[in-house]
Amino acid sequence: MQTGTIVKYDGIKGFGFIEPDIGGEDVFxxxxxxxxxxxxxxxxxxxxxxxxxxxxxxxxAVAVRLLSVVSQTSVAQAAADDRKSSSDDELCEVLTPVEFTQNITDVLIGAVPDMTGGQILQVREQLVAFARRHGWVED
Structure with a gap:
């Protein structure tokens, strides 16, 4: 199997492209x-x-397996968010459930690259329920 990075993936349209680590044309x-x-x-x-x-x-592509997220933008944004939250005494921003689950997914994949998609879905479901009970997300 080869390794690569998702360049673009549109879940609504149902397709995207992988940039192979070895170079060459992107893979549909x-x-x-x-x-x-x-x-x-x-x-x-x-x-x-x-x-x-x-x-x-x-x-x-005829088979795909998740490795991890390596988005430098996500890493930089997370670091900036951490700095902001530690220096601000204001209330935190309330996220939508979709925004919250996207953030959870990025953190889980970055922390445990071998976690399966099914495991991620189970953890996200429990965390969203917990966040709703505490008013951290709004519908």
């Missing part, structure tokens, strides 16, 4: 080869392991 990624759990966690910057095969219009 269609949602039809993904398990339901992966469809919800893939985004630009996600590190994956994949198998590719020639397709009608170029190389396409």
């Amino acid at each position: 990624l269609h949602a039809s080869i993904l398990g339901e759990e992966l469809k919800h966690v893939l985004r630009g910057g996600t590190r994956v392991q994949f198998e590719a095969a020639p397709g009608n219009q170029g190389t396409k």
Whole structure:
């Protein structure tokens, strides 16, 4: 299997592209080869392991496995958020459940790259319920 980084993935349209670590053309990624759990966690910057095969219009992924998220923007944003939260005495921003789950996913994948999509979904569900009970997210 090769490794690479998701360059772009549109969950609504159901496709994206992987930039192989070894270089060359980007590999087409269609949602039809993904398990339901992966469809919800893939985004630009996600590190994956994949198998590719020639397709009608170029190389396409035939299997994908999640490795980790390596988005420098996410890391920088998280660090900035940490600095801001430690220096501010104001109330925190209330997130929507979607924003909250996206943040949780980034943290979980970064902390435990081998966590399966199913495990991520289970943890997110419990954390969102907990956050709702404490008023940390609003619907």
